Amino acid sequence: xIASNRTINYLRISVTDRCNFRCLYCVPSSPxxxxxHKKIARYEEILRITKLACELGITKVRITGGEPFVRKxxxxxxxxxxxxxxLKDISITTNGALLTRKKIEQLTxxxxxxxxxxxxxxxxxxxxxxxxxxxxxxxxxxxxxxxELGISPVKINxxxxxxxxxxxxxxLTALTLKYPFHIxxxxxxPMGNSAVEKQQQILTQEIRExxxxxxGKLVPVERTFNDGPAKKFxxxxxxxxxxxxxxxxxxxxxxxxxxxxTSRGTLRPCLLNNYEKNILNPLRNGASDDELKxxxxxxxxxxxxxxxxxxxxxxxxxxxxxxxxxx
Numbered sequence: 450x451i452a453s454n455r456t457i458n459y460l461r462i463s464v465t466d467r468c469n470f471r472c473l474y475c476v477p478s479s480p481x482x483x484x485x486h487k488k489i490a491r492y493e494e495i496l497r498i499t500k501l502a503c504e505l506g507i508t509k510v511r512i513t514g515g516e517p518f519v520r521k522x523x524x525x526x527x528x529x530x531x532x533x534x535x536l537k538d539i540s541i542t543t544n545g546a547l548l549t550r551k552k553i554e555q556l557t558x559x560x561x562x563x564x565x566x567x568x569x570x571x572x573x574x575x576x577x578x579x580x581x582x583x584x585x586x587x588x589x590x591x592x593x594x595x596x597e598l599g600i601s602p603v604k605i606n607x608x609x610x611x612x613x614x615x616x617x618x619x620x621l622t623a624l625t626l627k628y629p630f631h632i633x634x635x636x637x638x639p640m641g642n643s644a645v646e647k648q649q650q651i652l653t654q655e656i657r658e659x660x661x662x663x664x665g666k667l668v669p670v671e672r673t674f675n676d677g678p679a680k681k682f683x684x685x686x687x688x689x690x691x692x693x694x695x696x697x698x699x700x701x702x703x704x705x706x707x708x709x710x711t712s713r714g715t716l717r718p719c720l721l722n723n724y725e726k727n728i729l730n731p732l733r734n735g736a737s738d739d740e741l742k743x744x745x746x747x748x749x750x751x752x753x754x755x756x757x758x759x760x761x762x763x764x765x766x767x768x769x770x771x772x773x774x775x776x
Contacts, residue, residue, distance in 0.1 A: 450506045450749055455706060457749060459509045460502050462495060463712040464523065468515040470544050471581035472567075474608050474637055490714040490729050492526040498710060498728060500533055501742050507708075509538040511565075515712070518547040524555055531559040540565065542606075545591035546584040553591070553598050564595050565604040570614045571621065579613065596628065602690070604631040609656055610649040618656055619663045625689030633679050633692035638721065652698040660684075660691065667691060678704065696721065702754060708745075716745060718752035726751070 450457040466484050468476075490498075499510065510530065517523055531539055540563035541556070556564075566588065570576050573585040596603050605624070609615055624630050637650045661667055667682035670690055679692030702719075709717040714729020726748035732741060 450708075450746065455703070455752075456506070457706050457708055457752070458506055459511070459707045460499065460507045461511045461513055461707055461709045462499065463513050463515065463710065464492075464495065464517050464526070465489065465515040465520045466712050467519050468544075469519055469546060469582065470516065470584075472569075473579060473581075473613075474610065484713055488714075489712050490710075492522070492529070494714065494729060494732055495526070495710065496529055496533070497732065498714075498741065498745075499530065499536070501738055502708070502710075502745055503533055503535045505742060505745060508535060510536060510540075512539070512541045514542075516544055516547070517541060518543060518552075524552070527556065527561065528559050531561065538563075542567070544568075544580070544584075545588040546582070547587075548591040548594070550594040550598070553594050553600070557598055557600070562600060563602065563604070564600050565606055566592050566595075567607075568592070568605050569607045569609070570617055572617070575614060575617075592630075596630070602629065602631045604633060604692075606633050606635055606694075608635050608637050609651045610637060611651050612649060615651055618659045622660050622664065622684070622691055625684060625687045625691055628689055630689040631679075631681075631692055632689065633694055635694040636697045638696055650697070653693045653695045654698065657693065705752075708749065708752075716748035718748055722753050724751050 466489075499507070512527070512530075514520075520526075527539075527541075530536070539559075539561050541561065542565040545564075545566045545568075553564075568576075568588060569579050573583070576585040576588075577583045592603060592605065605621070607614070607621055609618060618634070621632050621634075625632055634653065634656050636652055639647070639650075657667065664684045666685075668685060670681035670683050672681065677694075678696075679694050682691045682693075683689075684691065705719070707720075709720065710728075711717055711725065714732070715725035715727050717725045726744060728741060728744045728748075731744060736744075
């Protein structure tokens with residue numbers, strides 16, 4: 450599939466807006482309601498949309514939430530997803546708190562070899578402050594169980610905020626010296642009614658300067674076929690990778706190959722743009738496969754050449770919070 454002169458081969462699927470964490474940069478500061486169950490796409494509906502998207506050129510899928518593992522029967526769904534023809538790469542973004550060694554073994558038996566963990570701190574007390582939950586031990590054990598069971602690469606995503614965890618940049622980076630982990634620093638994206646203040650945002654250049662002052666010059670790493678938007682580097686002699694995802698300081702819109710399917714059954718061509726196309730209602734109203742494919746292609750015509758988040762005008766800030774879209 451082609452949109453804005455880009456080949457779109459990557460579908461990010463949110464299976465739920467529910468999460469067992471309440472991360473301060475993700476959940477709105479004001480009260481909010483989760484989506485009614487009847488308005489959430491059923492597994493059979495997600496599988497049908499995914500199969501059609503694969504027929505149009507999608508080869509890579511990432512499962513997100515909320516937290517995907519809070520949804521009932523998720524493992525049965527993942528098993529069926531992995532059986533879709535032409536789907537070459539399936540990965541999952543998770544906070545890891547609900548995973549166990551046995552569950553990770555089950556994922557690898559399906560053919561899932563890549564997991565992205567969200568972890569912003571190595572301090573259990575600070576972890577509770579950021580996530581609203583005392584689950585650091587479970588997350589840490591899941592990360593290392595994944596590593597021991599052959600998940601590769603194990604990616605750890607960290608959002609760095611001033612005055613909260615900016616003193617841990619070096620410690621998170623140091624994990625790459627001992628383990629083949631990908632530590633990825635993601636610039637905070639103001640979305641919805643966030644509890645995070647603008648002045649808490651730290652951009653990549655400042656993070657990189659802190660890393661290089663401690664570990665020396667970062668060496669660029671060659672990109673591979675399945676790489677996402679992260680710019681990859683390595684400390685000399687390190688086993689792992691340091692990545693930077695820069696939606697604010699240096700947007701990568703021209704390289705974006707993604708289409709999103711939200712848990713509400715809407716197609717979202719851009720995370721940082723409010724446009725969505727409903728595909729769930731037509732599906733439930735009896736639309737044919739060809740009609741659904743036309744909806745997918747129609748959504749892609751609205752994929753913007755770039756997002757307007759950096760100007761901070763109210764009309765450009767996404768009104769949806771992250772859990773309702775899918776990270």
